[in-house]
Amino acid sequence: MQAGKPILYSYFRSSCSWRVRIALALKGINYETVPINLIKDGGQQFSEEFQTLNPMKQVPALKIDGITIGQSLAIIEYLEETRPTPRLLPQDPKKRASVRMISDLIAGGIQPLQNLSVLKQVGTENQLSWAQNVICSGFDALEQILHGTAGKFCVGDEVSMADLCLVPQVANADRFKVDLNPYPTIRRINKTLLALEAFQVSHPCRQPDTPAELRA
Amino acid sequence: MQAGKPILYSYFRSSCSWRVRIALALKGINYETVPINLIKDGGQQFSEEFQTLNPMKQVPALKIDGITIGQSLAIIEYLEETRPTPRLLPQDPKKRASVRMISDLIAGGIQPLQNLSVLKQVGTENQLSWAQNVICSGFDALEQILHGTAGKFCVGDEVSMADLCLVPQVANADRFKVDLNPYPTIRRINKTLLALEAFQVSHPCRQPDTPAELRA
Structure with missing residues (x-):
């Protein structure tokens, strides 16, 4: 090392x-x-x-x-x-506020409610619907917010911390079989981001600890 | 207005x-x-x-x-x-990281898991133990972190964003009857902060919408 x-x-x-x-x-x-x-x-x-x-x-x-x-x-x-x-935060304080608001919405308002330790407590039979509810409720808000903030990415046309939160959360939504059709803006931005190299090399399917059967 | x-x-x-x-x-x-x-x-x-x-x-x-x-x-x-x-964030980036880590631990790792909408889903009979578990698990980590960061307040001797998160979370812990004895550092800092005017005028018992019976 x-x-x-x-x-x-x-x-x-x-x-x-x-x-x-x-x-x-x-x-x-x-x-x-x-x-x-x-x-x-x-x-x-x-x-x-x-x-x-x-x-x-x-x-x-x-x-x-x-x-x-x-x-x-x-x-x-x-x-x-x-x-x-x-930079992962724009220079303008108002845009920075948008980036942080979206980041906190995902990192504080969605992810913690559908992570492993909570799902364990919710019990096996309720896990899927619990996670779906949490994610949909968050994505309903996020889709609406993005209508006001998004350009090519979550806030304007530069990749920001908000985008770093978005892509992994959409992957979680996929795992929990959430229907993403009601969220066209989220889907569009996610797709654009996934084409970038930094999002690919960091992908769960390409990590040192990714099990062989999940590698891509 | x-x-x-x-x-x-x-x-x-x-x-x-x-x-x-x-x-x-x-x-x-x-x-x-x-x-x-x-x-x-x-x-x-x-x-x-x-x-x-x-x-x-x-x-x-x-x-x-x-x-x-x-x-x-x-x-x-x-x-x-x-x-x-x-300033509510110190100048030193490492200390800023400590402030944000503690803030996120509370705002992302404790509060969302014991807020009203989650407790509704957990069901009346499980609410208290759910909230207590979440808070204790977070406070166990927080107490240990504070041993490394705290001075008079959460990070050193200046009030920071971390302190703004701490006091309201301790109030929630009180509401959910959490035993705070295992957390002497949290208790000490909370007490010191509650003596400050900004924490008093902003207190839930002194807001325009505070019901008469809860006013102090």
């Missing part, structure tokens, strides 16, 4: 990890992946070693510049402040 | 609204409150009028500088960028 190379604690399928992987790819930051399998061994995030590193027992966590940061948006904001090129 | 005065759509008991009220108070920003009662009329946040304003159907929302922003942390970041004094 090269000294000083950032280490990303990640799980291939974690949508929050994917957000950070896109940011690292866009900014051209070399890093090492340490896979944390959220299923195996009852969840490797619960190991004593990992808890010391990230008391939240969640991925992603990024070791960088001598600190360890948890929470995907906090990581992305740190990368933005210390490695500003290319 | 004074032209240009910001309008905060708020509910006295909403912990996310309280975060923003503290920010507005600390920064000395005059604003008008429009109460949105989350219980009355089946929830005033579901009215067509409010949905047009905030498709997320949630409080808070802030109308300011000709735009409307939803999501409390996006609002606070916007206020910080446009009204930087006093």
Whole structure:
């Protein structure tokens, strides 16, 4: 391992990890992946070693510049402040507000309500409908917001932190068999983003810990 | 109404609204409150009028500088960028990362899992234990993180966005009868913050829409 190379604690399928992987790819930051399998061994995030590193027992966590940061948006904001090129937040404060509003809507209002630990508590038979309700309710709002903010991407014509949240959330929606037809703007932007290299190299199907049968 | 005065759509008991009220108070920003009662009329946040304003159907929302922003942390970041004094994010990027990590832990990892709409779905008999589990799990992590970051407040000795998230979440913990004894650092910081004027004037017991029997 090269000294000083950032280490990303990640799980291939974690949508929050994917957000950070896109940011690292866009900014051209070399890093090492340490896979944390959220299923195996009852969840490797619960190991004593990992808890010391990230008391939240969640991925992603990024070791960088001598600190360890948890929470995907906090990581992305740190990368933005210390490695500003290319920018993931627009210069105009009002547009930055739109980017953060969309990011928080997904990262705080959708994803946490359909993640693994909540679904476990909801019980096997209710999981699918629970996740679908949560995602549809969030996407209803998001589609409407995007009508006011979107250009080529979520906010205008530059890729921003909001787009880093959108694509992994749409992938989750696919996994939970959500009908995306009511969300033409979300679908269009998602498709455009998935064509970009940074979104491809960071994709769950191409990670060091992606199981062979899910590789593409 | 004074032209240009910001309008905060708020509910006295909403912990996310309280975060923003503290920010507005600390920064000395005059604003008008429009109460949105989350219980009355089946929830005033579901009215067509409010949905047009905030498709997320949630409080808070802030109308300011000709735009409307939803999501409390996006609002606070916007206020910080446009009204930087006093600062709610430290200057050092590493400390800013700590502030955002703690804020996101509460705003994304605790609050959304114990808010009204989720508790409704969980069912009356499970609500209390669900909320307690969510809060304790988050506070376990938070207490440990604070051992590394806290001074007088959550991160060092200056009030930050993290503190704006902490106090309302502790109030929620109280409402759900969470035993706070395992969290001495959280308790100490919360107590110190509650002595500050900005945290008092923004308190749920002192809002225009606070019912008479809950006023203090």
